[in-house]
Amino acid sequence: MNTTVIAFEIMAKGMGGIFAAAAVIMIAIMILQKLTK
Amino acid sequence: MDFLLEGIRAVTWQQLVMYLVGVGLIWLAVKKEYEPSLLLPMGFGAILVNLPYSGVIDQVVQGKIPAAGIIEWLYQTGIESSEMMPILLFIGIGAMIDFGPLLSQPFYFLFGAAAQFGIFVAILIACLMGFDLKDAASIGIIGAADGPTAILVSQVLGSAYVGPIAVAAYSYMALVPIIQPFAIRLVTTKKERSIHMSYNPAGVSRTTRIAFPIVVSMIVGFISPQSVALVGFLMFGNLLRECGVLNSLSKTAQDDLANLITLLLGITISFSMKADWFVNLQTIMIMCLGLVAFVFDTIGGVLFAKLVNVILALLRKPPVNPMIGGCGISAFPMSSRVVQKLAAEEEKGNIILMQAAGTNVAGQVASVIAGGLVISIVSQYL
Numbered sequence: 001m002n003t004t005v006i007a008f009e010i011m012a013k014g015m016g017g018i019f020a021a022a023a024v025i026m027i028a029i030m031i032l033q034k035l036t037k
Numbered sequence: 038m039d040f041l042l043e044g045i046r047a048v049t050w051q052q053l054v055m056y057l058v059g060v061g062l063i064w065l066a067v068k069k070e071y072e073p074s075l076l077l078p079m080g081f082g083a084i085l086v087n088l089p090y091s092g093v094i095d096q097v098v099q100g101k102i103p104a105a106g107i108i109e110w111l112y113q114t115g116i117e118s119s120e121m122m123p124i125l126l127f128i129g130i131g132a133m134i135d136f137g138p139l140l141s142q143p144f145y146f147l148f149g150a151a152a153q154f155g156i157f158v159a160i161l162i163a164c165l166m167g168f169d170l171k172d173a174a175s176i177g178i179i180g181a182a183d184g185p186t187a188i189l190v191s192q193v194l195g196s197a198y199v200g201p202i203a204v205a206a207y208s209y210m211a212l213v214p215i216i217q218p219f220a221i222r223l224v225t226t227k228k229e230r231s232i233h234m235s236y237n238p239a240g241v242s243r244t245t246r247i248a249f250p251i252v253v254s255m256i257v258g259f260i261s262p263q264s265v266a267l268v269g270f271l272m273f274g275n276l277l278r279e280c281g282v283l284n285s286l287s288k289t290a291q292d293d294l295a296n297l298i299t300l301l302l303g304i305t306i307s308f309s310m311k312a313d314w315f316v317n318l319q320t321i322m323i324m325c326l327g328l329v330a331f332v333f334d335t336i337g338g339v340l341f342a343k344l345v346n347v348i349l350a351l352l353r354k355p356p357v358n359p360m361i362g363g364c365g366i367s368a369f370p371m372s373s374r375v376v377q378k379l380a381a382e383e384e385k386g387n388i389i390l391m392q393a394a395g396t397n398v399a400g401q402v403a404s405v406i407a408g409g410l411v412i413s414i415v416s417q418y419l
Contacts, residue, residue, distance in 0.1 A: 007164040007173065010414050011157035015150075017410045018403055021260045022150035025402070028252050029143040029245065036244040 047089035051312035058310070059083035062204070071211030074296075075184060075303045079204065082108060082307020083315075094308065111301060112308035116199075120192055122302045123185035124270050127405075129295025130185075131250070131274025132287045134369070138395035140245055141238035145361075145392070147341070149399025152365030153407040154337025155180035159330035160411075166322060172196045174415040176323050179206045180330025181404035182213075183367035186267060188306065190408045194415060200309030201320040205327035213368045216328070217375050220335035221363050229343070231384040232358040236391050243281070250276040257406055263416070264409020271405055331366075338362035338396075358389050364397045367404035373397040 062080030066073035085093045086108055094106035115122040139145055160177030168176060175191035179202055187206035191199045209216065221230070250272035257268045277287040309315075342362030349356050360379055364372035373393035380387045 003164040003170055003173075004161070006170060006418050007157075007161040010160055010174070010411070010418075013414050014157050014407065014410050015154065017261060017414070018150040018153050018407055019147065021257055021406050021410075022146040022399070022403060024256050024260070025253055026143040026146040028256060029140055029146075029249065032245045032248050032252065033140075033143075033239065033242070036242040036248075 044089045049312060051316040052087040052089070054316045055083050055087040055310065055312045058315070059087075065208070065211070069211075072184075072207045074299045075207045076211070078300065078303025079207070079307050079310070082304040083310040085304075086307055086310060087312050094311070108304060108308045111305040115301065115305055116188065116192055120189045120266070122298055122305060123189045124266050126185045126295060126298045126302065127267060127270040128274035128277070129290045129298065130401075131271040131276075132278045132290035133295070134275060134278075134398055134401060136246070136249060136275065136398055137241055138238070138391050139398045140241045140249060142392070142395050145365075145395040146399045146403070147345075148338055148362045148365040148396040149401075149403035150365070151341030151362060152334050152338030152396075152400055153180065153403055155330040155332065155334030156407055156411065158333040158337075159326045162329060163322075163326050166326075168319075168322075170415060170418055172198055174411050175199075175202055176326050177330060178202075178408055178411055179209065179323075179327035180334050181367055181407055182206070182210055182331065182334065182372075183401070183404045183408070184210065185302075186367070186405055186408040188302075189267065190411055193412050194419075197314070198319060198323055200306065200311075200315050201323040202327075203306045203309070205324050208324075209327050209331045210368045210371070213331075213366075213371045214375050216331050217335050217363055217372060218379055220332045221339055221360050221376070221379060224336050224339050224343075225359055227383055229359050230379060231387060232356055233384075233387055234358055234361075234389050234392050235355070236388075238391070243279075246279040247276070247281075250279065253402065257409070261406060261409045261413050263413040264406050267405045267409055268402070271402070334366050335363040338365040357392070358387075361389060361393045361396045364393045365400040365403065366397070367401045369397045369401055370394060372400070 059080040062076045065071040066077035093108040095109045096104045156177045160173050163173035163176045171194040175196035178190040184206045191202045254272045258265045339359045339362045342359035346356040360376045364376045376393045377390040380389045
């Protein structure tokens with residue numbers, strides 16, 4: 001596969017992965033805050 | 038007396054360039070105080086490894102007797118074979134970070150994610166410039182704005198450019214006060230930079246502070262197993278800090294461990310600054326790409342904050358100052374201070390430091406996650 005196409009795929013997967021991780025961590029902290037108030 | 042001149046006769050012009058690079062790094066460290074703990078050892082090491090027949094790298098004396106060199110040994114043991122040094126440094130970094138501003142406003146995690154955009158822009162441009170995938174990915178990770186992550190990722194992926202990447206990562210981290218205001222002004226108006234934000238943080242319970250490093254390690258481990266070494270050791274350090282019963286270990290991690298590893302890391306990395314590996318066109322290209330990565334990190338974070346403002350306007354809620362998106366990078370606390378200074382310049386008395394600090398620590402976690410994700414994703418294509 002063309003390296004440039006791969007680089008676009010890496011960008012999509014990478015940013016998607018970081019946002020997914022950040023969103024899950026954010027929700028987990030919110031739940032933790034509620035539970036431990 | 039000929040043997041006394043053997044060394045000086047063997048000097049190449051590339052090694053002369055490296056002496057200048059070494060002196061330049063030491064000058065930046067001493068005179069400008071740019072990341073002195075790393076740039077000074079790297080600069081001095083760059084001179085040591087480039088002396089002809091240098092005893093700090095492996096040599097064959099008189100054409101037959103092998104002699105081990107200490108800097109080469111440190112590199113092979115501490116970085117090449119196990120990535121031990123950058124990973125251990127994360128314990129100290131984790132112990133230093135107070136995640137309180139982020140835990141009280143967890144929404145800022147998303148800004149930290151957005152500000153990793155520059156990594157992927159730099160990977161794309163590096164590919165277009167002809168670097169192969171593992172080198173392009175290693176160059177892109179300069180945009181994590183995190184020296185240990187950059188060293189680790191480039192080492193794990195087997196990049197041939199660990200030295201230039203480390204130099205670029207640490208140099209640009211030190212140049213955040215110059216790079217970020219430029220990038221922020223490119224994509225914001227004066228009116229946007231003057232937006233005030235109220236600060237009403239929710240209290241953070243001790244249980245949350247203790248649970249946070251455990252939860253983050255597990256979540257990141259499930260999503261990106263390759264990140265576990267990075268995130269796990271960062272969070273281990275933070276757990277030492279927050280547990281409240283290991284204060285002396287936490288202090289040791291923050292001071293002694295971090296200082297010891299930092300001291301050795303700089304001089305160890307200098308092994309990859311040998312003239313024949315360093316003095317070439319690729320190094321200049323890598324320095325340019327590092328700058329691109331930092332600029333696009335900032336732009337990505339700011340544009341995401343502007344997008345958030347569109348959504349907040351629809352919900353009839355007060356906007357955020359888009360500049361806080363720009364400090365979702367790992368350079369803590371420099372980036373948040375830069376953004377606060379910009380806000381105060383635009384309008385006297387505008388204080389957004391705590392919001393910026395929350396985004397900045399989010400960037401520290403996000404950059405480490407990004408490093409692990411880049412390793413995981415790129416490995417699939419190699």
